[in-house]
Amino acid sequence: MAEKQQTEIDAGLLEELRDRAREQSRPEGELLEEIVCSYLVMVPRRSGSLDEFFEHLERRRRDDGVEPLSEDEATRLATEELHAMRRERRETP
Numbered sequence: 001m002a003e004k005q006q007t008e009i010d011a012g013l014l015e016e017l018r019d020r021a022r023e024q025s026r027p028e029g030e031l032l033e034e035i036v037c038s039y040l041v042m043v044p045r046r047s048g049s050l051d052e053f054f055e056h057l058e059r060r061r062r063d064d065g066v067e068p069l070s071e072d073e074a075t076r077l078a079t080e081e082l083h084a085m086r087r088e089r090r091e092t093p
Helices: 011-023 028-042 050-063 071-091
Strands: none
Touching: 011 028
Protein backbone atom coordinates (compact mmCIF):
# COMPACT_ATOMS: atom_id res chain seq x y z
CA MET A 1 0.00 0.00 0.00
CA ALA A 2 1.30 3.45 -0.91
CA GLU A 3 2.36 5.78 1.84
CA LYS A 4 0.14 8.86 2.05
CA GLN A 5 1.77 12.27 1.94
CA GLN A 6 0.52 15.83 1.88
CA THR A 7 2.02 18.58 -0.19
CA GLU A 8 1.07 22.03 -1.42
CA ILE A 9 0.41 22.66 -5.09
CA ASP A 10 -0.49 25.81 -7.00
CA ALA A 11 -4.28 26.12 -7.37
CA GLY A 12 -4.01 26.48 -11.15
CA LEU A 13 -1.92 23.34 -11.45
CA LEU A 14 -4.32 21.45 -9.22
CA GLU A 15 -7.27 22.51 -11.38
CA GLU A 16 -5.41 21.40 -14.51
CA LEU A 17 -4.64 18.05 -12.86
CA ARG A 18 -8.31 17.62 -11.92
CA ASP A 19 -9.44 18.52 -15.44
CA ARG A 20 -7.04 16.03 -17.01
CA ALA A 21 -8.02 13.30 -14.57
CA ARG A 22 -11.70 13.87 -15.39
CA GLU A 23 -11.01 13.83 -19.13
CA GLN A 24 -9.18 10.52 -18.77
CA SER A 25 -11.66 9.08 -16.24
CA ARG A 26 -8.80 8.43 -13.83
CA PRO A 27 -8.24 9.19 -10.17
CA GLU A 28 -6.26 12.38 -9.56
CA GLY A 29 -3.70 10.56 -7.43
CA GLU A 30 -3.03 7.99 -10.14
CA LEU A 31 -2.43 10.69 -12.74
CA LEU A 32 -0.24 12.70 -10.38
CA GLU A 33 1.86 9.63 -9.61
CA GLU A 34 2.29 8.95 -13.33
CA ILE A 35 3.37 12.55 -13.92
CA VAL A 36 5.94 12.44 -11.12
CA CYS A 37 7.29 9.08 -12.31
CA SER A 38 7.61 10.40 -15.87
CA TYR A 39 9.49 13.44 -14.63
CA LEU A 40 11.86 11.35 -12.55
CA VAL A 41 12.60 9.06 -15.50
CA MET A 42 13.00 11.83 -18.07
CA VAL A 43 14.96 14.42 -16.14
CA PRO A 44 18.53 13.35 -15.51
CA ARG A 45 19.80 13.59 -11.95
CA ARG A 46 21.97 16.58 -11.20
CA SER A 47 21.36 17.96 -14.66
CA GLY A 48 23.90 20.68 -15.12
CA SER A 49 21.98 22.43 -17.85
CA LEU A 50 18.91 22.49 -20.00
CA ASP A 51 21.11 21.36 -22.90
CA GLU A 52 21.91 18.14 -21.00
CA PHE A 53 18.20 17.55 -20.44
CA PHE A 54 17.44 17.93 -24.17
CA GLU A 55 20.40 15.72 -25.09
CA HIS A 56 18.97 13.06 -22.78
CA LEU A 57 15.55 13.36 -24.46
CA GLU A 58 17.17 13.12 -27.89
CA ARG A 59 19.05 9.93 -26.88
CA ARG A 60 15.83 8.37 -25.55
CA ARG A 61 13.99 9.30 -28.73
CA ARG A 62 16.68 7.66 -30.89
CA ASP A 63 16.86 4.59 -28.62
CA ASP A 64 13.08 4.20 -28.83
CA GLY A 65 13.13 4.59 -32.63
CA VAL A 66 10.91 7.67 -32.59
CA GLU A 67 11.24 9.79 -35.71
CA PRO A 68 11.55 13.54 -35.07
CA LEU A 69 8.75 15.80 -36.20
CA SER A 70 9.41 18.11 -39.10
CA GLU A 71 9.14 21.82 -38.36
CA ASP A 72 5.79 21.91 -40.17
CA GLU A 73 4.47 18.90 -38.20
CA ALA A 74 5.60 20.39 -34.90
CA THR A 75 3.99 23.74 -35.74
CA ARG A 76 0.74 22.06 -36.80
CA LEU A 77 0.63 19.97 -33.61
CA ALA A 78 1.37 22.97 -31.39
CA THR A 79 -1.32 25.00 -33.14
CA GLU A 80 -3.89 22.21 -32.75
CA GLU A 81 -3.10 21.92 -29.04
CA LEU A 82 -3.37 25.68 -28.56
CA HIS A 83 -6.78 25.76 -30.27
CA ALA A 84 -7.98 22.78 -28.21
CA MET A 85 -6.88 24.48 -24.98
CA ARG A 86 -8.70 27.68 -25.95
CA ARG A 87 -11.88 25.72 -26.80
CA GLU A 88 -11.77 23.98 -23.42
CA ARG A 89 -11.39 27.28 -21.60
CA ARG A 90 -14.34 28.81 -23.47
CA GLU A 91 -16.53 25.79 -22.71
CA THR A 92 -15.68 25.80 -19.00
CA PRO A 93 -18.20 27.87 -16.98
